[in-house]
């Protein structure tokens with residue numbers, strides 16, 4: 692056996708630099724560094740001063756997107772700012788992950804994208820992560836106040852229910868933008884799977900946006916088709932996206948298994 696070097700390009704968020712790379716048990720591990728702010732406001736006493744930075748004596752891993760079908764991890768050394776006034780030490784934010792999250796922002800977006808049409812368990816299995824992690828990402832989106840930019844052009848809407856079994860034993864309604872079928876985007880995650888939840892989702896769109904929607908694809912088991920046809924005057928129900936996507940997901944998983952691709 693012999694080996695060759697392959698050069699690849701990896702997209703990095705602004706301010707992030709790769710310092711090292713290694714392979715570890717079928718995963719790619721990038722050692723990353725990131726720009727630190729020149730000034731920082733202490734969250735405890737609100738005093739702002741020049742950043743007084745010390746590296747923390749630990750290395751944190753976060754999951755990023757896959758590379759060649761294998762998981763990628765970033766490892767970084769967090770930095771602390773010590774407030775010159777109250778002596779409070781604060782871990783400085785990174786440009787690529789939420790504090791204390793075990794994954795990058797773009798990994799979160801990818802998980803949400805996969806959840807359009809797949810169950811929590813299927814997404815977890817496909818990414819080789821725990822269902823708790825997937826639910827944690829959904830849960831975070833649930834806690835946020837969803838907003839949709841008024842200028843967003845949305846021609847196709849998806850509405851599905853997902854169950855969060857591990858953490859809350861609750862159902863949520865996920866409304867997604869399916870205008871670009873290659874890249875479904877989650878627009879809102881709302882508690883419940885009833886009429887109220889569906890109406891709450893659609894109320895996030897302006898009347899003009901609702902009138903611009905041409906098609907909607909919904910989970911058939913709930914009240915979604917009815918609410919959508921009431922609120923989306925120019926939209927037609929398209930029946931089987933959920934099942935097609937689900938079916939495709941299972942096919943992809945089967946192919947991966949057959950060829951021994953593990954993630």
Ligand SMILES: [Zn+2]
Nearest residue numbers: 733736774777
């Ligand atoms: Zn302070």
